[in-house]
Amino acid sequence: MSDAIAYFRRTPILWLIVFVPIAIAGEHIWPDAHTLLFLLSVAAIVPLAALLSQATEAVAARTGDTVGALLNATLGNLTELVIALMALAAGQYLLVKASIAGAIVTNTLFMLGGSFLLGGLKFHLQEFNRVNARFLASLLFMATIAVLVPSLIGAADGQPQTAFTQQLSAGLSVLLIITYGLWMLFSLKTHRELFVSATSEHGGDEPHWPLATGIIVLLVVTVLVALVSEVFVGSVQVAAEELGMTPAFVGFVVVALVGAAAEMATAFSAARKDRLDLSVGIALGSAVQIALFVAPLLVLLSYVLGPQPMDLQFWPGAIVMMLVATMAATLLSNGGRSAWYMGVLALTVYVIFAMTLFLLPPQV
Template identity: 45%
Template sequence: MNLKNLIFTVLLVFVPISVLADALHWGALVIFISACLAILPLAAWMGTATEEIAIVTGPSIGGLLNATFGNATELIIALVALKSGVVNVVKASLTGSIIGNLLLVMGFSMLLGGLRHKEQSFEPTIARINASTMNLAVVAMLLPTAVDYTSPGIDQLTLQKLSIVVAIALITVYLLTLLFSMKTHSYLYDVGIAEEEGEGLVPEGKKPNLLLWVGVLLVVTVLVAIESEMLVGSLEEATKQLGLTELFTGIVLLPIIGNAAEHATAVVVAVKNKMDLAVSVAMGSSLQIALFVAPVLVIAGYFWGQPMDLDFNPFELVSVAVAVFIANSVSSDGRSNWLEGTLLLATYVVIGAAFFFHP
């Protein structure tokens, strides 16, 4: 068992600890921290279960499963938060996920991979397609915000209806990207998480037990939902005790918690000189947040009567645009080195500091 898997296995102890903390009323801060630590290994097991099922079901269904469950933990946390009415935290977690994947994950991958291998290469065609798609995501976030700021007195329902139209367009584009990557141009996407041997939480060598892994996926999904309920329920009081704003928590903490396992995988494979896979994880996760998770939350908010739309805080929007711009600039040539990774990480630190001091 490698170090990454050992850490995630040890962290499983926080699942019963968080349940006890909630049942015995140990305080919001203890509940919040233990729930955060419990979600980390659960997210890792959810990813592993999805990959094992994908091996059995074949590349087409497997690719669809990975595309659907790639950000399942973040989606569950966001749905629970949305149901609780913490809409600003939900929006912050969406923008934070995009920023974190493009700057933090890709930055660490390029830095550590570049220190070991000097210069690494990846498929530039995919990088350009991802860049164009991320530009669309920025436009989709920009226009509802622009409509709000240029139309004094516009009501919330109108913005929500506009956001639903945009959400449907984004989901359509997401489905078309799946068609592109898994069918018409699948030869460009010849790397995937399931291909990286030895990175899972279980040993490879024989065909996985489908019923077992479906059961694991269901159990872990339920546990993530329970932990998310405790996390969201203790969020307001815990952040006050920690001296953090809800905006900073949503932008920085929640995305790291929900996607830590996938982030670790991207960095590990980059060090092994598989930058194609690392970039695929980082960019693909950002695209899934923008084209699938955010639209699903907008539609869910409409049916739940929650004011969820794509009208973001302008500061969040500027930060996403900056992240997309510099990530596209760095990845456009299909080559990377440690200095480019440092530039991405420095940008993330500056953005994180700005959100920390943002009132």
């Protein structure tokens, strides 16, 4: 634990941790100060993301980049899952679907592109395990197809929800969860040798925390991120109106970026240390986990928690963006090597989407 305290003292960004209790308490002290709560929650998530990044790297250093990336994606997506469960219980299915689509696009384009750019600015060329990247991109494409089918059926029926689309969504959800479970078995057990890191040197000489310290920090910070995210979600809609942001931009971009802050911190830091396998695993692995596990799990839980069952029917704009993001990730990760300009390409596509949503919200 002394290592964690020393890291805290020499990392000025962690001094923002004082905003965590302020943001949590502010929800009860200033319940109507939505813009203030929004800014406080964003300031609180930044140091929590830095802590989660360091703790995950400590665990990944002793478990390997594949397990480390899975661990970071799981804990990072736990925040999105908690947020979505809150919206699910309130019947805000549009917010749930927007957060799902936004998280997939943000992780696939912004996080992956940012990792390529930041790593490429320090290293001329970087290598990563293209087998792992290909599998993750293929899984993401398959999941997007599973979302596309009920969306096309719903559009053809001219109905926002029908018994058929609900039954189809439930069946597809079970199928996606089974597929994700088999992927875990394949990548971590039966064919784990295919997913070893492409580089043996991890870059950087910074000592890692002990494994026990890393795990404790991971668990504590994950709980704090979930609490701060609750404040963020409760204030973001009104704050967005006051700050001149559209609902589509908030749900698809702002919520996704803040929710993935912890994962981004780890992915970007790993890329700067020439551990691009960890960066690619976090970016694509997180998107895959949302598409194959979080989204179908929410559909099944809606039968218990929601006022009515939720389906996998998304609006056309979201489907197009998810498909384009998946294709871009496939093309950029196909060669197993990256340079900074590849990051520019991915980020450009993401900015195009963000600009479009800022000026023209999708019709839902």
